[in-house]
Amino acid sequence: MPLLRSTLLAYTPRRLLAVAANPTVGPKQRRFSSTTSHEKDLEDTTLRQIFDSQNVWLDFSHRNVSDLAKPSPGLFQNRYLTEASGFLKYAQVTKKKCQKIVEGVLSAASTEAYVAIPRQLDLLSDSLCRVLDIADFVRSTHPNTRYQEAALQAYAFLFDYMNVLNTTPGLNAQLRKAISTHEASGSWNEEEKMVAQILLRDFSKSAIELPAEKRRRFVELSNQIKTLGNKFLDSMTPIRSYLDFDIRQLKGMDPLTLARWSDGRKAIRLPTVGDVPYAALGTVEDEATRREIYIAGRQCTKNQIKLLERLMITRAEIANLSGYESYAHMHLSDKLAKSPEAVYSFLTSLSADNAPRVVQEWARMREMKVADGISTKIGQWDLVYYRHRLNVDLKPKSRKPDFMSAYFSLGTVMQGLSRLFNRLYGIRFVPRGTSPGETWSPDVRRLDVLHETDGHVAVLYCDLFARAGKNPNPTHFTLRCSRLISSSETVKGSKSPQDANDGMAVSSSTNSSQSYQLPVLALICDFPHPPNSLVPALLDFQEVKTLFHEMGHAIHSILGRTSLQVVSGTRCPTDFAELPSVLMEYFAFDPSVLALFARHWETGAPLPYEMVENSLLMQGRGQGVQTETQILYSLLDQAYHSSLPLNMNGGFDSTKAFFDVYDKYSSVREPPGTNAQGLFGHLVEYGGTYYSYLFDRAIAGKVWKEVFRGGKDDGGVDREAGERYKEEVLRWGGGRNGWACVSGVLGEERLRDGGKEAMEEVGKWGVHD
Incomplete structure (x- = not known):
């Protein structure tokens, strides 16, 4: 879809939320950059307190809103969203605006008009x-069903229009003409050239040059894919929701957990999904x-498989219709990998690097099983059990169950992230009050992101606490x-560029x-x-790591400030999007970083x-087998998105392929x-690019070691290293x-052009966390 770029993040398809800030232009922006040391210290303390105390947040938020009596500026401070019914109006106004832009592009005939086409x-x-x-965010996150339904209606309205645009030959023809007109394309900067090429490739994927009948078929298939994917994700549950056991069969399991699922006698009914079955394993x-x-946790219905x-x-x-050998060939054409062959090269290289660890880990677990007098045969169901046994001796001996989490209150971790980013990139988080109706829950805290010289550079809304009905995925x-x-773009009769942004935040250039x-x-x-x-919310170390991971995505969005939104921040190839987030996990374990806040x-x-160090040792136990599992699913993802579904003798059998x-x-x-495979949601979300997480883990490990010196000599808080990573x-x-970025930050010129050999080289680096 050329006009709506797809970007895959951790665990979900493209998740991109538009929220708003108070206008910060001119003098106000200069005030940010001239904040005194005392004011910064106060902001730093307040940052911790608003996450550690709901009362402090409510008091702070109300004190910092200029006039509570004023009408709501709208959800996310979007002037159309003061009520749920505003969603459809917002979509309708947007469609009219888009139609005017399309008319302008289609009527372009002069060199000047062709110069403007990438920006248009x-x-x-x-x-x-x-x-x-x-709309995508609201329909999945907002607690009010009226807002959810209105957002869904607006989404469907514009999504259909977008599909029409993606198959409008005139837009593709005008873009091609602009590219071929040297007087126009010769004046474009690198961003404009990149955007033009991206959109050209995406138009090609949309079968834009096919006859009208086939273009209609493309839209038909696109809608079917969307519907099937949503249905698959919505029905992704095992056949059996519960399993019944006698309490004696569950010997070794935590008695308190068993009591929660007991009928009061000896019968235990355990769920087949979630933390409980994992704890049982x-x-x-x-x-x-x-x-x-x-x-039981890996069995789904026949309908789900269908x-x-x-x-x-x-x-x-749809890939064949667009002229591609397979969906993987189509989807990978604009990724770093470029082709399924290059992906296989990476995965086989990585598998060879990982194999000795896998052999060693299974051998150790087999020894333990033999010592238990059970069997010499090891099974997949043994992995979690024997890894747990290996880690028991590493757990800290303490009477307090929160022994480690006591050092990680949520406010302290947020304060630490702000301090880290200030050290590395010169930015910090500053709490801001929210206006009535601006957010979707009282739990949501708003932070403005300020740069030491550039002033206000982003707005971050933090919805970090659990609540009923909320999607639990970070x-x-x-x-x-x-x-x-x-x-x-400024609205007629107004001097404010905010009017071009639906009342939402803008910032003037310094x-x-x-x-x-x-x-x-x-x-x-x-x-x-x-x-x-x-008592504040206390995080275990896995939750700290999760927060660092998601902040890695955020910092990519914050610092990737481009003049064109198609290439802004996380809007990069799928197999490059996880690099910043995975790299941030290394900082979570670094002593110089933890010294800032823990x-x-x-x-x-x-x-x-x-x-x-104990946590690192526990994380490393069984990591080879876990990596092998991800390699297997990456290979499965490639098989399912190859030509196999159309060429398998007897019809496509996904279980046989598995x-x-x-x-x-x-x-x-x-x-x-x-x-x-019927419970593997990433097949929908990644579509031939599931290898991306392993790929970016390998690159992140190399960047951490080479650029941040593996944390040695305070490398994890080194400004020079941070600037190098930011600039490259x-x-x-x-x-x-993306290959130019990897080549630049690592100083590896041979990687600059990418290709199958470069993919194989990254596989050799391994994922040795």
């Missing part, structure tokens, strides 16, 4: 994304019980990206009279509320680093009777070839 198409994309991305002594739990197979066949059909949203606002729409972000987590007003919430004592991959590449066989990677967003 970028404006068209931005206009659509502002509505579609807000890690602690239940009886192998037959573990096997039953493992298999949905998946129809989705894969439909994707193969997610970063960027619904509105950075973009230069031209003077011609170097000129130009204005930018600010990148506006939301961070969604599912941390438990504190037990009472006297303090006991009561005593203020610094965190003893040996606790983190076992073909496992039987060929897995070190331990998958038990018969499972069809886990973060600031470009998707406006530079």
Whole structure:
């Protein structure tokens, strides 16, 4: 879809939230950059307090709103969204605006008009994304069903229009003419050239040059893919929701957990999804019980498998219609990998690097099983149990269950992230009050992101606490990206560029009279509320790591400030989008970073680093087998998105294809009777690019080691290293070839052109966290 660029983030398809800030232009922006040391210290303290105390946040938020009696500025301060019914009006107004832009592009005939085409198409994309991305966020996150339904209606209205635009030959023809007109394209800057090429490729993927009948078929198939994907994700549950056991079968499991699922006698009914079955796999002594739990969690209905197979066949059909050998060939054409062959090269190289660890880990677990007097045969259901056994001796001995989390109150971690980013990039988080109706929940905290010289550069909304009905998946949203606002966009009769942005935030450039729409972000987590007003929310170390990961996406959006939104921040190739987030996980374990903030919430004592070392050791146990599992799913993703769905003898059988991959590449066989592919949601979201996470893990490990010196000699807080990474990677967003970014930050010139050999080289680096 050329006019709505797809960007995959951790765990979900493109999640981009447009939220708003108070206008910050001119004198107010200068005030930010001239904040005194005392004011900065106060902001730093307040940052911790508003996350550690709901009462402090409510008091702060109300004190910092100029006039509570004023009418709501609208959800996200969008002037159309003062009520749910405003969504459709917002979509209708946007469509009219888009139609005018399209008319201008189609009527372009002069050199001057052709020069403007990349920016006009970028404006068209931005206009659509502002509505579609807000609507996508609201329909999945807002607690009010009226808002959800209105957002869904607005989304459907504009999504159909966008599909029409994506198959409008005149737009493609005008873009091609602009590119071939040297007087026009010769004056474009690098960003404009990149955007033109991106949109040209995407038009090609949309079968734009096919006859009208086939273009209509393309739209038909696109809608089918969207519908099938949503149905698949909505029905992604095992056949059996619960399993019944006698309490004696669950020996070794936590008694308190068993009590929650007991009928008061000896019968236990365990769910097959979530933390409980995972805990059972890690602690239940009886192998037959573990096997039953493992298999039940990997069995879905026949209808679910049919949905998946129809989705894969439909994707193969749309690829063939567009002139591609397979959906993977089509989807990878604009990624760093470029082709399925290069992906296989990476995965086989990575598998070879990982194999010795896998052999060693399974051998150790087999030894433990033999010592238990059970069997010499190891099964997939043994992995979690014996990894847990290996880690028992590493757990800190303490009477307090919150021993390590006591050093990580949520406010302290947010304060630490702000301090880290200030050290590395010169930016910090400053709490801001929210206006009535601006956010979707009282739990949401708003932070303005300020740069030491550039002033206000982004707005970040933090919705970090669990609540009923909220999606528990940690997610970063960027619904509105950075973009230069031209003077011609200002609404007639107004001098404010905010009017061109639906009342939402803009910022003036420090170097000129130009204005930018600010990148506006939301961070969604599912941390438990504190037990009472006297104790803050305390995070375990996995939750700290999760928060650092999502902040990696956020910092990409914040620092990737480009003049065109198609390439802003996280709008980069899928197999490059996880690099900043995975790299941030290394900072979470670094002693120099933890020294910035990790303090006991009561005593203020610094965190003893040996606790983190224990955590690192536990994380490393069984990592080879876990990596192998991701490699297997990456290979499965490639098989499903190859030509196989249309060419398999006897019709496409996804279960046979699943076992073909496992039987060929897995070190331990998958038990018969499972069809886990029907529970693998990333097949919908990634579509031939699931390898991306492993790929970016390998690159992130290399960057951490080479650029930040593996944390040695305070490398994790080194400004020079931060600036190098920012200048070579973060600031470009998707406006530079990803291989050039990797080559630049690592000083590896041989990687600059990418290709199969470069992919193989990255595989050799491994994922040794």
